[in-house]
Each structure stands twice: as structure tokens, then as C-alpha cells.
Amino acid sequence: RELLERVGDFELEEHPIGGASIDAHGVALTDEVLEACRAADAVLLAAVGGPRWDTTDPDAPRPEQGLLGLRKGLGLFANLRPVRPSPALLDASPLKRELIEGTDLLVVRELTGGIYFGDRGLDGDTAHDTCVYSEGEVERIARVAFGLARRKVTSVDKANVLETSRLWRKTVERVAAAERTPIEHMLVDNAAMQLVSRPADFDVILTENMFGDILSDEAAMLTGSLGMLPSASLGDGPGPGLFEPVHGSAPDIAGKGTANPLAMFGSVAMMLRHGLAMETEAAALESALDRALEDGLRTPDLQGNATTEAATRAVLANL
Ligand code: IPM
Ligand code: MG
Numbered sequence: 001r002e003l004l005e006r007v008g009d010f011e012l013e014e015h016p017i018g019g020a021s022i023d024a025h026g027v028a029l030t031d032e033v034l035e036a037c038r039a040a041d042a043v044l045l046a047a048v049g050g051p052r053w054d055t056t057d058p059d060a061p062r063p064e065q066g067l068l069g070l071r072k073g074l075g076l077f078a079n080l081r082p083v084r085p086s087p088a089l090l091d092a093s094p095l096k097r098e099l100i101e102g103t104d105l106l107v108v109r110e111l112t113g114g115i116y117f118g119d120r121g122l123d124g125d126t127a128h129d130t131c132v133y134s135e136g137e138v139e140r141i142a143r144v145a146f147g148l149a150r151r152k153v154t155s156v157d158k159a160n161v162l163e164t165s166r167l168w169r170k171t172v173e174r175v176a177a178a179e180r181t182p183i184e185h186m187l188v189d190n191a192a193m194q195l196v197s198r199p200a201d202f203d204v205i206l207t208e209n210m211f212g213d214i215l216s217d218e219a220a221m222l223t224g225s226l227g228m229l230p231s232a233s234l235g236d237g238p239g240p241g242l243f244e245p246v247h248g249s250a251p252d253i254a255g256k257g258t259a260n261p262l263a264m265f266g267s268v269a270m271m272l273r274h275g276l277a278m279e280t281e282a283a284a285l286e287s288a289l290d291r292a293l294e295d296g297l298r299t300p301d302l303q304g305n306a307t308t309e310a311a312t313r314a315v316l317a318n319l
Helices: 002-007 019-025 031-038 063-073 135-148 163-177 188-197 209-223 262-275 279-294 308-317
Strands: 042-044 078-083 105-110 120-123 126-129 153-157 183-187 204-207 230-234 241-245
Touching: 002 262, 002 279, 002 308, 019 063, 031 063, 042 262, 063 241, 078 135, 078 209, 078 262, 105 135, 105 209, 135 153, 135 163, 135 204, 153 163, 153 188, 153 209, 163 183, 183 188, 188 204, 188 209, 204 209, 230 262, 241 262, 262 279, 262 308, 279 308
Parallel strands: 042 241, 105 204, 153 183, 153 204
Antiparallel strands: 078 105, 078 230, 120 126, 230 241
């Protein structure tokens, strides 16, 4: 809030989602909250989940349903997760500096299809989840990836095993044929390996919902911490985008005041850029983040001892 107040004059509304909504209303997302989000210019989401609502009972509400309902309900099929290690943090990653230097990649994750939204069920001692993709769904996310690429698009799939991946590859090929940007295809297991052996080689990684979920957490470690990665989820209609850090609610440090707020601040920057057409402010905020890190700001996830409050001060001082 403080950051937003510094950047511009916004009308802010707060609504519960996830565990807070389950406690208040018995469901992770109410129709009223979905409608309020639809009526907004942008949605900034904190994080959902926590041990209190962890359950294996298929009939009990789960916090994650709120987030998935919001993504689906707002038609946000394109999830952008930029991985741009801050120069000051090149030694903060468990990977060697020489390996990370020059990394500036973008994961473009399909967000409203695949195994996350296919038919699922539990029947006695057997459970199933179904991965479904249509050509149309693949085509529209592929266009987003090409629109954002500078050097090449790496499309990640499991076409040696999955039928959805073969449809994915064929459709991406068709979209690529009309583009000047080069395309390469990579199997997901190989991509997981390449991400930590030559990350700087990637530009845009285009992939389906679950592969994108997994690879983006892996890619986050290139920046030193999962607490650094912002994201934007966009649709193709006039509705609002959703902006959220890639990390979860970090229940292990709840209430301690030590959470790294930089992924959230980075998500605010993405909201300013992609959701509110405020590029100047977005760039100013991003450079304030970089400068605060250059000044030595390190929260505990980056082996420092700055509190959330101190990190906020450090960023505001550089803005
Ligand atoms: C993410 C998260 C979510 C996902 C969870 C909370 C449902 O891990 O945004 O990456 O799997 O998409
Ligand atoms: Mg995830």
C-alpha cells in the first residue's frame, strides 16, 4: 500500500481469497469477490495456502481453488514470469555466478488449461487427472510468446509421450511458420536440466500449465530466491490482469515480519506496466529494487537479516 501510494493515486479495495475466504464464507472465492475483481482495472494478489487448510479430503474447500477460480473466471490464460537476476545477487544463487551471468529469460506459461482444469476424480482406490488442450488454447498462448520474444522461443513439451504435447508441438510449429523469431522444441526433462546448466541461452520459454509451474520455481533459484520472482497473468479481453508473486504464503515464517517483499514489489511493477499502462513508474520501481539490493539489502531468504519492514524502507528510499 505504501509503495502504491508513493507511485500514484489509486483507489484500493481489499477482498478475501483462499483461507481467509474459507474461514469467512466456506469457499475459497465468492461470486462477489470475483465480480469485484472483474470490475477492477487490475488485481494484485498476495498468496494463498497454509497448513490450516491443508487437506486430502476431496470434498473440503482448498485455498488454491480461489486462485484457480480467479484465473479461470477472469480468462487469464497467459502467465508471464520474468527471470532476470539482479546484478547484486549473482553470488546469492546456489548456482555459480559464471553460469547465471547474462540470464534474462521469460517463462510464458499457459494458465487456464491442461491437467489443472481437466476432469478429475477419485473412485475407490484409484484417482485420475486429465490433461486436455485444444489447438485454439495452444495457438493463443504461442502468439503471446512470439509477441514477447527477442531472440527465440523455446517451446517445452513431452511430445515423446503425451498426445497433448504432440498437438502442442504441431500447433506451435504452425504459429511459428508465420513468425520471424526462431523456434526450438525441448522435452521438459531436458529443459529442467538446461535451465541450470546454460540458463543464459534461453529467451522465451513457452510451455503448458503444469510444466510451467514446475520450471518457474526452478528458474526462480537463478535469481537467488523464490522470494524474488514476480508474475503477471493476462487475458485477451478488456478485463483486468492479475499480478502476484510466484512464491506461496510461506507459512513457516508467518507473523515473523521477515518475508521478502521484493517479488510482491516486482509484481506491482508488472501491474503498472502490463495492467495500468504506467511504464515509467514500472521502470522506476524496478530500478529502485535493483539499487536497494546493490546497497546491500538482504532478507533471510537471501542469507541476510533485513526484515520486511526494513526491505520496504530500502526500496522506498531508492524510489
Ligand atoms: C503458482 C502456484 C499455484 C499453481 C498454486 C498455488 C495453485 O504454485 O502460481 O505457481 O500451481 O499454479
Ligand atoms: Mg507454482
